Every structure is written in structure tokens, then in C-alpha cells.
Amino acid sequence: MKIFSAHQLKEADQITLEKQGISSVDLMERAATLVYEEIHRRLQNADIPVKIFCGIGNNGGDGLVVGRLLIEQGYNVTIYVVNYSDQRSSEFLTNYDRVKNLTKNWPVLLKSEEDFPEISVGDFVVDAIFGIGLNRPLGDWVASLVRHINSSGAFVLAIDMPSGLMADAATDPKNDIIRASFTITFQTPKLVFFLPETAEFVGDYLVLDIGLDRDHLLKTEPVARLIGKPEAKALYRPRNKFSHKGTYGHALLVGGSYGKMGSICLSGTAALRSGAGMLTFYVPACGYEILQTALPEAMVLTDVHEKTLSKIEFDLDPSVIGFGVGVGTSKSTQQAFEQLLKKNKKPMVIDADGINILSKNKEFLKLLPEGTVLTPHPGELKRLIGEWKDDFDKLEKARQLAREHNLIMVIKGAYTFTVTSEEIYINNSGNPGMATAGSGDVLTGIIASLISQGYEPLVAAVLGVYLHGKAGDLAAENLSYEGTIAGDIAAHAGPAILDLFKQDENNEN
Numbered sequence: 001m002k003i004f005s006a007h008q009l010k011e012a013d014q015i016t017l018e019k020q021g022i023s024s025v026d027l028m029e030r031a032a033t034l035v036y037e038e039i040h041r042r043l044q045n046a047d048i049p050v051k052i053f054c055g056i057g058n059n060g061g062d063g064l065v066v067g068r069l070l071i072e073q074g075y076n077v078t079i080y081v082v083n084y085s086d087q088r089s090s091e092f093l094t095n096y097d098r099v100k101n102l103t104k105n106w107p108v109l110l111k112s113e114e115d116f117p118e119i120s121v122g123d124f125v126v127d128a129i130f131g132i133g134l135n136r137p138l139g140d141w142v143a144s145l146v147r148h149i150n151s152s153g154a155f156v157l158a159i160d161m162p163s164g165l166m167a168d169a170a171t172d173p174k175n176d177i178i179r180a181s182f183t184i185t186f187q188t189p190k191l192v193f194f195l196p197e198t199a200e201f202v203g204d205y206l207v208l209d210i211g212l213d214r215d216h217l218l219k220t221e222p223v224a225r226l227i228g229k230p231e232a233k234a235l236y237r238p239r240n241k242f243s244h245k246g247t248y249g250h251a252l253l254v255g256g257s258y259g260k261m262g263s264i265c266l267s268g269t270a271a272l273r274s275g276a277g278m279l280t281f282y283v284p285a286c287g288y289e290i291l292q293t294a295l296p297e298a299m300v301l302t303d304v305h306e307k308t309l310s311k312i313e314f315d316l317d318p319s320v321i322g323f324g325v326g327v328g329t330s331k332s333t334q335q336a337f338e339q340l341l342k343k344n345k346k347p348m349v350i351d352a353d354g355i356n357i358l359s360k361n362k363e364f365l366k367l368l369p370e371g372t373v374l375t376p377h378p379g380e381l382k383r384l385i386g387e388w389k390d391d392f393d394k395l396e397k398a399r400q401l402a403r404e405h406n407l408i409m410v411i412k413g414a415y416t417f418t419v420t421s422e423e424i425y426i427n428n429s430g431n432p433g434m435a436t437a438g439s440g441d442v443l444t445g446i447i448a449s450l451i452s453q454g455y456e457p458l459v460a461a462v463l464g465v466y467l468h469g470k471a472g473d474l475a476a477e478n479l480s481y482e483g484t485i486a487g488d489i490a491a492h493a494g495p496a497i498l499d500l501f502k503q504d505e506n507n508e509n
């Protein structure tokens with residue numbers, strides 16, 4: 001699914017009005033009616049107080065429409081207008097009059113803290129104060145209204161965006177932002193729904209297709225793409241009946257050290273479980289028996305050194321090299337890595353201490369083959385690109401590094417972002433059960449495996465991240481979040497592939 005900026009959405013809005021020959025009040029009616037239907041479907045005429053807080057722009061206009069339709073349906077509704085300015089939009093004014101015509105009363109005007117109504121835990125609050133139009137922090141008393149709503153403990157449904165969040169810019173998390181229980185958003189989710197500093201304010205979210213012009217949206221380059229099952233399925237390539245193990249490549253995983261052989265074992269298991277034709281480990285000598293015993297399907301080459309890597313030499317022609325899992329950052333390992341980079345031309349996936357070594361030796365970045373995939377978690381990323389001001393600054397810095405060295409940056413997190421010089425992909429699978437030791441090692445193995453099977457590195461990264469998250473989801477279905485360990489995620493790589501072809505009841509990911 002494409003993610004558009006506020007500016008792009010407003011443009012699509014205008015084009016839709018022209019092409020469909022409708023007014024913006026009509027579009028607002030259409031969008032807000034869908035919101036009303038969702039609310040009605042969930043509340044089922046329950047007799048609970050519904051308190052709708054409307055701004056004076058078009059987000060407020062949506063709130064007024066929702067309020068009117070709920071009142072017509074017999075709900076117990078109070079509409080409050082958060083009157084922070086007198087520059088009301090014309091769509092707001094039209095709907096303001098429509099409410100008055102229906103109820104014979106004007107909605108309640110809020111102009112300062114003295115006007116705030118009481119909000120009880122059992123109320124159903126609708127936040128229609130600001131949507132994608134917000135472009136600066138909230139003014140004083142509006143900010144305290146947000147605090148008032150947040151501290152009420154009531155269920156809060158945000159329309160389009162939680163008020164206080166900007167669609168395409170960082171919001172200082174210390175500012176006041178509506179903490180929504182649920183957000184119903186129009187046409188596409190917004191980028192800030194997925195960034196670590198802001199995602200928590202959104203709650204669960206639902207995207208409503210409000211019928212913006214399809215052709216225009218199709219040809220508009222988005223700010224990011226959300227990768228769910230349909231997108232992942234489109235990237236998957238089925239196997240050929242007459243293929244053999246050579247068709248699916250030979251993955252070489254270089255890493256491990258004394259006490260950390262499990263990490264590379266997890267990567268290797270995941271690589272085979274996601275389809276690599278052959279797998280060889282290159283590890284310090286102490287890993288030999290461990291890996292031959294734990295994963296008999298793999299071959300093992302060993303360094304002359306017992307506990308860490310000192311020289312990486314092999315007599316095979318790998319399709320891909322995965323480097324860094326459990327490898328440590330000793331001087332000899334750093335030198336061995338440099339020597340490998342100087343002679344290697346094969347695609348690479350670099351994780352964990354491999355990234356830490358790059359951070360210590362920035363000049364190594366120049367030696368990386370084009371399209372190398374780096375898979376940092378936030379700590380590793382910070383070592384690599386330095387501190388960032390906010391999530392947008394982080395994305396920009398990651399993008400600059402990707403551009404400079406032709407890299408694919410897989411920034412891991414609850415929503416993993418794959419960033420190239422031009423594009424951003426946001427993964428929509430995965431769960432908190434994956435916050436467990438070794439789950440990143442599994443991802444490295446899956447991405448390396450897909451490259452070994454012939455997927456382009458960017459496709460391997462995007463599809464690999466999706467399958468990894470889905471494998472975690474399937475594992476947790478049986479084992480719970482708490483009970484899922486990294487080996488279970490690796491074991492579910494195959495079921496995650498099968499799942500691409502399963503029809504979901506609710507058509508979601």
C-alpha cells in the first residue's frame with residue numbers, strides 16, 4: 001500500500017473533485033459517512049455518551065458530519081467546537097449549519113480551559129480537532145485540552161490522525177498529542193503511524209478508501225510503501241519443477257565466535273528453511289562440531305584460529321556472503337573482514353558486529369559491493385550514522401549513507417524500514433514476541449538465502465523482512481509472544497511462504 005504525504009493527499013483531493021464533479025463538502029460527507037458507519041458498527045446503538053471534539057478546519061468538518069449522523073441514528077452525542085481561531089473552513093461552516101438545523105442548537109464552543117467538559121472513563125471520545133493540516137505545535141489551551149482528554153481514560157477514536165501529530169514531520173514527543181485508542185484514517189496511513197517516536201499515539205488503525213482518484217494515486221510516487229501480504233506475494237517467485245540445488249545458490253555465512261556459535265547457527269537454519277540451495281558456514285575452529293551437529297544439512301569451513309576469525313579463505317564460489325553474526329570485533333576479525341572485502345565481488349548481507357566493524361572503520365564502506373544489505377538495529381545504526389535529532393532525521397541520514405555507498409539499509413524495529421537512496425518500504429508483519437535474542441540473526445539468514453536464490457538484493461530485503469515477521473506471527477499463534485524464541489521464527493520461515501497463498505478471512509495481513 002502506498003503512503004502519501006499531506007501535500008499529495010490534498011492534491012489527490014483536488015483532482016478527485018474535478019474528475020468526479022463533486023464539491024469538497026460532498027467528499028467530506030462521503031469520508032465522514034464511512035467513519036460514522038464504522039463507529040455505528042462497533043457501538044451498535046449502545047447508550048454511552050459520545051463526545052466529539054471538532055477543530056475549525058476540515059478535520060473538524062468531518063467530526064461535525066459524524067456527529068450529525070450519530071444524532072440522526074439516536075446516539076447520545078455532544079459536539080464541542082475547539083474554537084482556537086475564527087478562520088473556519090467553508091466545509092466546516094456548511095456542516096456547522098447542518099448540525100444546527102438538525103438539533104436546533106449550536107454545538108458547545110470551547111474557548112479556554114474553563115470551558116472544558118468533564119470526560120468520564122466510560123465516554124466515547126472522537127478526536128476531530130486536527131488532521132493532516134496541522135503544521136505547528138498546538139497552542140496553549142488546546143494542548144491542555146489534549147492532556148484533559150488523555151487523562152480521562154476514555155476510549156478515544158481519532159479521525160484521520162491523532163491531533164498533535166503532523167503527517168510528514170517530526171513532533172517532539174514531549175508536546176501534547178492525543179493518545180488514540182483507535183485511528184480511522186483516510187485513503188492511506190500516514191508515515192508517522194510507523195515511526196518509533198510517534199506510532200504509539202495512533203493505537204490500532206483502520207484505513208478507509210474514500211474513493212480518491214485511482215489513476216492519480218496509481219501514478220503518484222509515494223513517500224513510502226507499506227508491505228503486507230499482497231505486496232510480498234507479488235515479489236515471490238515460484239520454483240521451477242526442473243530446478244536443482246544449484247539453481248537456488250550457495251550461501252556462505254561468515255561469523256560466530258567462542259560462546260556465540262548459536263547466532264550463526266540460527267542464521268544458517270533460517271537460510272536453509274527459506275530455500276537456499278546450499279549453505280556453508282565459515283567460523284572459528286571451535287564452531288566445527290557444534291554446527292555439524294546442530295545443522296547437518298550445512299557444510300562447515302573453519303578458520304585457523306580457535307575462538308575468533310583471523311583469515312577468511314575459502315575455495316568455493318558463493319552466491320552471497322552473510323557476514324557479522326556473532327563474530328565479535330577483535331582486531332584480527334576486523335583485519336580479516338577488510339581482506340575479505342578487498343577481494344570479494346559477491347553480494348553481501350552484513351549484520352551485528354559486521355556493522356559495528358564498519359562503524360569503527362568507515363573506510364571499509366567504500367569496499368562494499370553495490371547493493372549490499374545492512375541490517376542494523378537502532379543501537380548499531382547509531383554507531384554507524386551517529387545520533388539523530390528525530391525519526392525523520394534518522395531516515396534522512398540512513399538514506400544519505402545508502403546513496404553514498406549504494407546500500408540497502410534495513411532498519412529493524414517494531415516496523416522495520418528498508419531504506420534505499422530513493423525509496424522507503426515499511427514492513428507490516430511481526431509482533432512483540434520477536435523481541436527475543438537471536439531473532440535478528442534469523443533475518444540475516446533469510447535475506448542471504450533469498451539473494452542466493454537469485455532475488456535482487458532490494459527484493460530479498462523487503463520480502464525477507466516480511467517473511468521473517470510473518471514467521472514470527474505464525475510461531476506466536478501457537479507459542480504465545482512470550483514463548484516464541486528465535487529458533488521458532490526460523491522454523492516458521494516455510495509456513496510464512498505457504499501463508500502468502502492463504503486467503504485471509506478479513507483480507508488483512
Ligand SMILES: NC(=O)C1=CN([C@@H]2O[C@H](COP(=O)(O)OP(=O)(O)OC[C@H]3O[C@@H](n4cnc5c(N)ncnc54)[C@H](O)[C@@H]3O)[C@@H](O)[C@H]2O)[C@@H](O)CC1
Nearest residue numbers: 013028031057058059130131132133134135136137138160
Ligand atoms: N482527501 C482529503 O485530504 C480529505 C480530507 N478531509 C479532512 O480534512 C482534514 C484536513 O483539513 P484541513 O486542511 O482543514 O486541516 P486541519 O483540519 O487538520 O487543520 C485546520 C487548519 O489549522 C491550521 N493549523 C495548523 N496547525 C495549527 C496549530 N498548531 N494551531 C492552530 N491552527 C493550526 C492550518 O491552517 C490547518 O489548515 C483531513 O485530515 C481530513 O480529516 C476529509 O474531509 C475528506 C478528504
Ligand SMILES: Nc1ncnc2c1ncn2[C@@H]1O[C@H](COP(=O)(O)OP(=O)(O)O)[C@@H](O)[C@H]1O
Nearest residue numbers: 377413414430431432434435437438439440441
Ligand atoms: N515489537 C516488535 N515487533 C515486531 N518485530 C520486532 C519487535 N521486536 C523485535 N522485532 C524484530 O526482531 C528482530 C530483532 O533483531 P535484533 O535486535 O538484531 O536481535 P538480535 O540481535 O537478538 O538478533 C528484528 O528483525 C525486529 O524487527
Ligand SMILES: [K+]
Nearest residue numbers: 127130159161
Ligand atoms: K484528529
